[in-house]
Structure formats: C-alpha cells, structure tokens
Amino acid sequence: xxxxxxxxxxxxxxxxxxxxxxxxxxxxxxxxxxxxxxxxxxxxxxxxxxxxxxxxxxxxxxxxxxxxxxxxxxxxxxxxxxxxxxxxxxxxxxxxxxxxxxxxxxxxxxxxxxxxxxxxxxxxxxxxxxxxxxxxxxxxxxxxxxxxxxxxxxxxxxxxxxxxxxxxxxxxxxxxxxxxxxxxxxxxxxxxxxxxxxxxxxxxxxxxxxxxxxxxxxxxxxxxxxxxxxxxxxxxxxxxxxxxxxxxxxxxxxxxxxxxxxxxxxxxxxxxxxxxxxxxxxxxxxxxxxxxxxxxxxxx
Numbered sequence: 001x002x003x004x005x006x007x008x009x010x011x012x013x014x015x016x017x018x019x020x021x022x023x024x025x026x027x028x029x030x031x032x033x034x035x036x037x038x039x040x041x042x043x044x045x046x047x048x049x050x051x052x053x054x055x056x057x058x059x060x061x062x063x064x065x066x067x068x069x070x071x072x073x074x075x076x077x078x079x080x081x082x083x084x085x086x087x088x089x090x091x092x093x094x095x096x097x098x099x100x101x102x103x104x105x106x107x108x109x110x111x112x113x114x115x116x117x118x119x120x121x122x123x124x125x126x127x128x129x130x131x132x133x134x135x136x137x138x139x140x141x142x143x144x145x146x147x148x149x150x151x152x153x154x155x156x157x158x159x160x161x162x163x164x165x166x167x168x169x170x171x172x173x174x175x176x177x178x179x180x181x182x183x184x185x186x187x188x189x190x191x192x193x194x195x196x197x198x199x200x201x202x203x204x205x206x207x208x209x210x211x212x213x214x215x216x217x218x219x220x221x222x223x224x225x226x227x228x229x230x231x232x233x234x235x236x237x238x239x240x241x242x243x244x245x246x247x248x249x250x251x252x253x254x255x256x257x258x259x260x261x262x263x264x265x266x267x268x269x270x271x272x273x274x275x276x277x278x279x280x281x282x283x284x285x286x287x288x289x290x291x292x293x294x295x296x297x298x299x300x
Contacts, residue, residue: 010169010170010171010186010187010188010189011143011144011169011170011189011190011194011196011200012144012189012193012194013188013189013193014189014193015036015188015189015190015191015193017032017035017036018032018036018191018192021191021192032191033191033198036188036190036191036198036199037198037199037202039187039188039199040187040199040202040203040206041206043185043186043187043188043203044185044203044206044207046185046186047183047184047185050181050182050183051183051207051210051211051214052214053181054139054165054181054183054211055210055211055214055215055218056218057137057163057165057180057181058137058163058165058211058212058214058215059214059215059218059219061135061136061137061163062097062215062218062219063219063291064135065135066133066135066136066137067096067097067098067099067130067135067136067137068084068097068098068099068136068137068139068211068212068215069098069099069100069101069127069130069132069136069137069138069139069157070083070084070098070099070100070101070139070141070208071100071101071102071123071126071127071138071139071140071141071149071150071153071154072100072101072102072103072140072141072142072147072149072150073102073103073104073108073116073117073142073147073149073150074102074103074108074112074117075143075196075197075200075201075204076102076141076142076143076147076150076167076201076204077100077101077102077103077104077108077109077141078102078109079141079201079204079205079208080100080101080102080139080141080208081100081102081109082100082205083098083100083205083208083209083211083212084098084099084100084212085100086212087212087216088231089230089231089233089237090216090227090230091216091221091227091229091230092221092229092230092231093216093221093229098212099130101123101126101127101130101153103116103117103119103122103123103147103149104116104117105126116149117147117148117149117150118148118149119148119149119152120148120149120151120152120153120155121152122149122152123148123149123150123151123152123153123156124152124153124156126153127153127156127157128156132156132157132160132162133160133162134160134161134162135162136157136162136163137162137163137164137165138153138154138157138162138163138164138165139164139165139166139167139211140153140154140164140165140166140167140175140178140179141167141168141204141208142166142167142168142173142175143168143169143170143196143200143201143204144168144169144170144173144196145166145168145169145170145172145173145174145175145176145184146170146173146174146175147175150175151174151175151178154166154175154178154179155178158178163180163181164178164179164180164181165179165180165181165183165211166178166179166181166182166183166184167183167185167204167207167208168183168184168185169184169185169186169187169196169199169200169203169204170184170186171184171185171186172184183207185203185207187199187200187202187203219292220291220292220293220294220296221292223248223268223271223294223295224248226244226247226248227244227267228244228248228267228268228271228294229267229268229292230244230267232260232265232267238265241260241265241267242256242257242260243256244267244271245259245260245267245270245271245274248271248275249271249274249275251274255274256270256274259273259274262280263280268287268292268294269283269284269287271294272286272287272294272297272298275294275298276297276298286300
C-alpha cells in the first residue's frame with residue numbers, strides 16, 4: 001500500500017485533539033481517550049438502517065439453514081472470532097452456525113502472522129474449507145476497508161451467490177464494492193494515529209454485537225428480553241436458566257427446577273410448558289410448528 005493511500009484514510013489520520021497526549025497528566029490522558037470513545041456510538045447510529053438491513057438478511061439466511069461467517073485480519077479478525085464463539089453458549093446454536101475466519105489462522109488469534117492479510121488467495125483457501133453455499137452470509141470486517149484478505153473473501157463469497165456484508169471505519173472504502181450491505185462508519189482518527197484497535201475496534205465490536213444479537217432475536221432465540229436457548233453448561237448458567245424460567249413465568253424456584261429437570265434444562269420448552277399448561281410433547285410440537293418462537297407458539 002502506498003503512502004498516498006494511507007493519507008486518504010480517516011483511520012490513518014492524525015487526531016488534532018490528541019497531539020499532546022504524550023505530555024499531559026494521566027487523568028487528562030484518560031479524559032482524551034474517553035472523549036474520543038464517546039464519538040463511537042454516535043457514528044454507529046448514523047448507520048442504523050444499514051445495520052438493520054444486515055440483521056434481516058442474516059436472520060433470513062439462518063431460517064434457510066445458512067450460516068454467518070465473519071472474515072477479517074488482525075483486530076478485526078479477532079473480534080469476529082470472539083463474537084462467533086459466544087453465540088453457542090448464549091443462544092444454543094451449533095458452533096458451525098456463526099464462525100470467524102482470520103488471516104493467518106487460529107495461531108494469529110494470539111500472535112500476528114505477518115503478511116497473511118495481504119493475500120486474497122489465502123482468504124479463498126480458508127473459505128473453501130468451510131464449503132460455502134449461497135445460503136451463507138459472509139461479513140467482511142476491516143478498519144481500513146482495503147485489506148486484500150477481506151476483499152478476496154468477499155469476492156469469492158459473491159461468486160458463489162452468498163449474501164455479503166462489509167463493516168469498515170472508512171466510509172468510501174474499496175471493500176464495500178463487494179458488499180451487498182455496506183456499513184461504513186466514520187469514527188474519525190484514533191487517539192494514537194493508526195491504532196485501530198481503539199475506536200475502530202470498539203465500533204466493530206458494537207456492530208457485531210448488533211448483528212449477531214439482532215439476528216438471534218429474529219431467529220426466535222429470545223423471549224421478551226430473555227435468552228431462552230441458553231445452554232446450562234456450568235453452575236452459573238444452571239442458575240441463570242432457572243432464573244429465566246422464573247422471570248418469564250412467575251413461578252417459584254422449586255417449580256422452575258422441577259420443569260427444567262423434566263425438559264433436560266431446555267429453558268424455552270420449560271417456559272412454553274408452564275405458560276401454556278401443555279404436556280412436554282405437546283409444548284415441543286407447538287414450538288416446532290412455530291419455528292421456536294415462544295410468543296408465536298402461545299398465540300397460535
């Protein structure tokens with residue numbers, strides 16, 4: 001990449017408000033960072049229509065049996081893997097349904113693999129290993145919006161008929177040409193020039209939170225604001241499952257515990273049984289007929 005290209009990127013600009021950050025007090029340093037961080041949600045709000053469009057596409061592809069695949073390099077790749085890894089325990093989905101792919105592979109999660117992000121071909125190889133289909137959504141994440149690895153991945157995904165989403169912090173980024181939904185968020189220059197793990201990374205994390213959470217809500221994984229497909233895999237989550245059933249139904253803890261034992265810790269099924277008064281098999285059939293949406297199952 002040429003110096004002139006860097007000069008044209010907002011993420012590579014110098015921040016005029018932090019020129020003396022190396023000579024102020026520690027409290028002032030913190031204030032400077034905090035002031036810049038406050039700009040992030042305001043910038044994201046300007047892209048709410050695009051983010052909503054991406055959520056709707058992802059949820060629809062989930063209903064078709066598709067997957068959400070994040071692809072990125074460096075901080076962007078790590079954030080994609082982080083978001084993907086948190087979906088199974090939170091929403092009870094398979095580890096295949098939301099996946100993160102990053103330049104350099106798993107080892108790059110902890111130690112940078114130099115040069116990996118510069119190869120479009122490497123992205124194609126990595127995505128081929130996932131056996132993409134047109135039902136899948138590939139979400140490219142790159143602060144600069146010019147990362148060859150991410151661009152290569154989006155191009156390949158489009159060639160297979162996949163839906164594509166681009167998340168970048170440079171609004172006119174070339175990467176967005178290969179995205180069906182273009183989420184270019186202008187968070188402005190970083191506190192330390194080019195340190196895109198800061199505001200850019202924070203913006204990416206917030207957007208990915210919205211994409212996966214929004215899609216899971218649209219996919220019936222939430223009742224009211226309760227995570228009803230949580231996997232009770234440890235002591236804390238067993239207690240959370242019990243509490244969710246109690247909050248959703250108003251029953252006492254002993255009742256919640258009894259029904260959860262009957263449903264083998266299925267929070268969703270337990271809630272459906274208690275509210276509807278149906279047997280386990282009847283409640284299960286009702287949920288299946290309504291694609292797992294408790295609210296719809298209770299109405300129909």
